[in-house]
Amino acid sequence: METQSIATTPFDGQRPGTSGLRKKVKVFQQPHYLENFVQAIFDTQPDLAGGALVVGGDGRYFNREAIQIILRMAAANGVRKILVGRGGILSTPAVSCLIRKYQTQGGIVLSASHNPGGPDEDFGIKFNAANGGPAPESVTDAMHARTCSIERYLTLATAPIDLDRLGTLQLGETDVEIIDPVSDYADLMESLFDFNAIHQLFNSGAFSMRFDAMHAVTGPYAVEILENRLGAAPGTVMNAIAREDFGGGHPDPNLAHAQELVALTQGGDGLDFGAASDGDGDRNMILGKNFFVTPSDSLAVLAANAHQTPGYSAGIRGIARSMPTSQAANRVADFLGVECFETPTGWKFFGNLLDAGRITLCGEESFGTGSDHLREKDGLWAVLFWLNLLAVRQQSVAAIVTEHWRRFGRNFYTRHDYEGVDLAGAEGLMDHLRILLADLPGTRLGDQSVSYADDFAYTDPIDGSHSEHQGIRIGFESGARIIYRLSGTGTEGATLRVYLEYFEPDPACHQQDTQEAMQPLILIARELAQIETRIVRDAPDVIT
Ligand code: VG1
Ligand code: CO
Numbered sequence: 001m002e003t004q005s006i007a008t009t010p011f012d013g014q015r016p017g018t019s020g021l022r023k024k025v026k027v028f029q030q031p032h033y034l035e036n037f038v039q040a041i042f043d044t045q046p047d048l049a050g051g052a053l054v055v056g057g058d059g060r061y062f063n064r065e066a067i068q069i070i071l072r073m074a075a076a077n078g079v080r081k082i083l084v085g086r087g088g089i090l091s092t093p094a095v096s097c098l099i100r101k102y103q104t105q106g107g108i109v110l111s112a113s114h115n116p117g118g119p120d121e122d123f124g125i126k127f128n129a130a131n132g133g134p135a136p137e138s139v140t141d142a143m144h145a146r147t148c149s150i151e152r153y154l155t156l157a158t159a160p161i162d163l164d165r166l167g168t169l170q171l172g173e174t175d176v177e178i179i180d181p182v183s184d185y186a187d188l189m190e191s192l193f194d195f196n197a198i199h200q201l202f203n204s205g206a207f208s209m210r211f212d213a214m215h216a217v218t219g220p221y222a223v224e225i226l227e228n229r230l231g232a233a234p235g236t237v238m239n240a241i242a243r244e245d246f247g248g249g250h251p252d253p254n255l256a257h258a259q260e261l262v263a264l265t266q267g268g269d270g271l272d273f274g275a276a277s278d279g280d281g282d283r284n285m286i287l288g289k290n291f292f293v294t295p296s297d298s299l300a301v302l303a304a305n306a307h308q309t310p311g312y313s314a315g316i317r318g319i320a321r322s323m324p325t326s327q328a329a330n331r332v333a334d335f336l337g338v339e340c341f342e343t344p345t346g347w348k349f350f351g352n353l354l355d356a357g358r359i360t361l362c363g364e365e366s367f368g369t370g371s372d373h374l375r376e377k378d379g380l381w382a383v384l385f386w387l388n389l390l391a392v393r394q395q396s397v398a399a400i401v402t403e404h405w406r407r408f409g410r411n412f413y414t415r416h417d418y419e420g421v422d423l424a425g426a427e428g429l430m431d432h433l434r435i436l437l438a439d440l441p442g443t444r445l446g447d448q449s450v451s452y453a454d455d456f457a458y459t460d461p462i463d464g465s466h467s468e469h470q471g472i473r474i475g476f477e478s479g480a481r482i483i484y485r486l487s488g489t490g491t492e493g494a495t496l497r498v499y500l501e502y503f504e505p506d507p508a509c510h511q512q513d514t515q516e517a518m519q520p521l522i523l524i525a526r527e528l529a530q531i532e533t534r535i536v537r538d539a540p541d542v543i544t
């Protein structure tokens with residue numbers, strides 16, 4: 001099999017966003033489009049030549065075609081060994097697990113996460129480094145720079161290989177091993193949590209749950225772990241069959257997109273526990289009977305209770321949260337006497353802190369939670385963590401969280417998303433806020449006094465790398481915050497995210513409805529940013 005060098009020319013806009021390069025499938029299907037980006041990976045990551053690589057994706061439309069292209073190109077670029085999930089399937093946390101376990105030089109994840117899939121929907125590609133985590137900005141910047149000057153890519157002239165049969169085959173000089181996508185990951189979970197205790201909980205007859213795989217990648221993982229290994233009743237995993245279009249839905253585990261599951265937890269005979277994950281298996285939503293746990297609270301609760309699980313029995317070293325995530329985790333860190341870091345949005349910013357052993361747990365308000373067991377957020381891990389706590393504490397989800405609030409106070413939290421808005425209007429809104437920043441401290445907005453206002457910038461405490469323009473942050477003397485950011489994962493127009501938080505120490509006020517309790521802050525946020533006039537929207541599209 002001969003290596004072919006194919007002439008090509010650059011495409012505009014191959015700059016990875018918050019989590020990899022995400023575009024419409026039709027964009028990726030253009031001749032040379034995917035190839036150019038993949039070649040930029042090989043050209044900027046010299047360790048891959050002669051090294052090993054993990055490849056897999058969330059199974060969305062175009063996954064199989066993309067994997068065949070990548071395998072041929074990896075072989076032509078001298079990769080010695082490639083591990084591929086059977087059927088081209090690997091969840092994002094499973095890729096991270098495999099890179100670390102088999103010490104490969106990196107991995108390629110094919111996913112657009114929670115974005116819909118199908119011929120007219122989204123596709124994505126992301127490179128994870130040898131630590132198992134998303135490539136840092138310096139690396140994605142280098143890849144983007146390479147895509148701007150690319151003139152050729154390397155491939156092999158060969159037929160597609162069979163992705164569905166386990167075993168090793170040859171592609172030129174390269175070994176391609178098709179592996180079971182689930183077992184290594186499931187073994188890791190078993191090493192972290194008390195599977196006996198969870199097994200007993202499931203068999204107690206007094207506990208009901210469902211896990212919603214949303215027709216996405218976690219189906220096979222959840223069936224193996226929850227039903228086969230932990231003995232949950234067959235059917236505990238709903239929407240378990242992974243589909244190329246996720247059954248036509250948004251595989252996004254939140255109150256707006258996982259309504260079928262939410263409904264099952266409501267009412268007098270609601271389930272005791274409900275959980276869901278996203279397209280690529282790295283997000284999680286946690287529900288109790290008539291109870292929604294915000295991801296920010298979930299991080300804080302896991303941190304406060306980690307010592308009750310086998311994997312974290314020695315306690316945690318530190319916590320990190322993305323900037324828009326609520327400060328609930330800070331209160332737990334203060335109590336535990338450990339560091340708490342505030343990083344920009346995106347998992348890549350946790351990698352150095354995890355590698356340096358400064359933090360054990362980390363999380364984002366966007367339904368992402370994880371730990372030093374991997375370098376990605378991990379949906380099923382969070383679900384198992386909660387199940388372990390429920391089994392040990394013998395309390396309901398609601399009881400655990402309300403007790404946490406009584407102990408630490410409650411950080412009321414909501415995020416309002418305005419999706420698919422006009423890009424110029426959204427950028428104008430952010431510019432308008434930037435101009436206001438200098439004059440805001442000391443002023444009153446509604447019943448709140450501004451204590452600081454900035455355009456969030458971050459210097460990584462480990463390698464000193466610096467990232468600017470990570471969101472507009474307005475902090476009030478009461479501890480409340482309003483944050484504005486534009487999404488870096490969308491593929492159409494712009495998405496404005498408004499994150500709101502306020503602290504309530506008084507347990508008598510903890511049971512209020514979130515949107516009602518936060519209404520005064522919501523109004524301040526709308527007016528300050530002139531949302532109605534600048535992006536012509538009178539209400540958010542998604543509230544989480
Ligand atoms: C969103 C979330 C962010 C998350 C990212 C990737 O990014 O806000 O917290 O890390 O998605 O998650 P943005 O730029 O759209 O706000 V996933 O599960 O889409 O890989
Ligand atoms: Co995801």
